[in-house]
Amino acid sequence: MWPALRRRTRLLDAAAELISEQGTVHVPLSEIVARAKCNQALVKYHYGNKEGLLVALLSRDAGAGVRRLHRLLELDVPTAEKFRMHIAGTVRTYAEYPYWNRLMHFLIAEGTPEAREKVRKFLVEPVIEFHTALLAQGVKEGAFKPIDPIFFHLCIQGTCDQLFSARSSLRYGFGKEAVDEAMRKRFVDQITDLLLTGLMQPKRSGARPSARARKEKK
C-alpha cells in the first residue's frame, strides 16, 4: 500500500479503535493522530477536519453493508428468511463495528448539515429503501400484512439499535456486562420469531393470530 493511503487508513483505524475503547465519539483529535502516528495536518489534508474523518469512517463500512442489503434483496428465498438474515446481519454488523451505532447517532444528531447530508445518502436512505422493498416483497408474497413502511423500519432499526445502545440498561437492569455471542444468537432467534409472527398475514380461516388481542381489547 502507498504511504499516503496507509496513513489515511491508519487514521480511520485509530479513530475506530479509540471510539470503541472509550465508548464515546468525543475522542480528542490529538489522541487519534497520536494513535495513528500521524500529525493533525494530515487530517486536514485527507479529511478537512475531525468530522470529515468520522464521516469517512462510517462511510467506509456502510458501503459494504449496503451492497450486502442489495444482494439479500435479490436472493431467491422466501421473504421471511430474508428478514431473519437481515436481523442477524444487522446484529453482526453492530457487534463487529462497536463504534458504528454511536457514530451514526452522533453524526445524524449533532453533525453539520454537510455531514448529515452525506450520512443520509450513503446510509439512511439505502437502509430505508431496503426495508421498504423487503416489506413490499413480503406483502406481494402474501407473507406479510401491509403495514406502514415507516413503522416497519422503526421497529427493525429501533430494536436492533437498542441491543447495543442500551448497554447501561443491560448492565444495570439485567446485570449483563457485555452482549456476547450467545446473547446475540438468542436475540436474533427470539426477536425474529416475535416480529415475523407479528408481521405475518393472518390466515383466512382458523384461529387468526390477532383474534385474541381484539377480544381482549374490548
Next chain:
Amino acid sequence: MWPALRRRTRLLDAAAELISEQGTVHVPLSEIVARAKCNQALVKYHYGNKEGLLVALLSRDAGAGVRRLHRLLELDVPTAEKFRMHIAGTVRTYAEYPYWNRLMHFLIAEGTPEAREKVRKFLVEPVIEFHTALLAQGVKEGAFKPIDPIFFHLCIQGTCDQLFSARSSLRYGFGKEAVDEAMRKRFVDQITDLLLTGLMQPKRSGARPSARARKEKK
C-alpha cells in the same frame, strides 16, 4: 411559590425549552441562565453544575412517569390492554417532553458515574422492573409466550425510542417533517398490533401463528 423555588423551577423549564428548541443537549449553561433570568451561581447553589441541572430535569418528569407505570400494573384489565396503554403512554410522554429521549441517552452514554447511577435508580431500573412484571403477568395469564425479559424490554423501548430519535430518517427517508398526532396514533395502533400478535401464546390447536414462518424457514 417561594422565590427560591420559583428560580429552581425556572432553571429547569429554561433547560427543557432550549434543549427542545435546539434539538441538542449541548446548550451552553450561559443560555440557560439567561433564559431563566438567573445567574450561574444559582445553578451551582441548587444543582452543583450543569449536569446536576440536567439530571434534576429528567428526574422531575420521570417520577410522575414511574408512578403511572405502577398504577398501570395494578389495573384490573387484560395484559394485552395494559401493553397497548403502555405503548400509547410511552409515545405520549416522548411527544409531550421532546427533550426527554435526548437527555436520557446523553446522561446514560456520556454522564459522570454519579449521574448514571441516579438515572439508573429513578428511571432505568423502574422501567425494566415494569416491563419484567408486565411480561410475567401476560405469561401467567396465558396471553404471552415466555420470552426473555431483556428482549421484551429492548423491543418496546427501542421501537418507541426510534420514533423520536430517528427524526432524520423520517425527514430524509420518508419526507416526514414532524411526528404529528395522527402519525403517533397510527404508530401506536400498528406497532401494538404487530408486537401483541408476535407476543401472543400460540393456540394449542388450529393454525399456529408461527407455523408459516417455520415452514418458510425450511
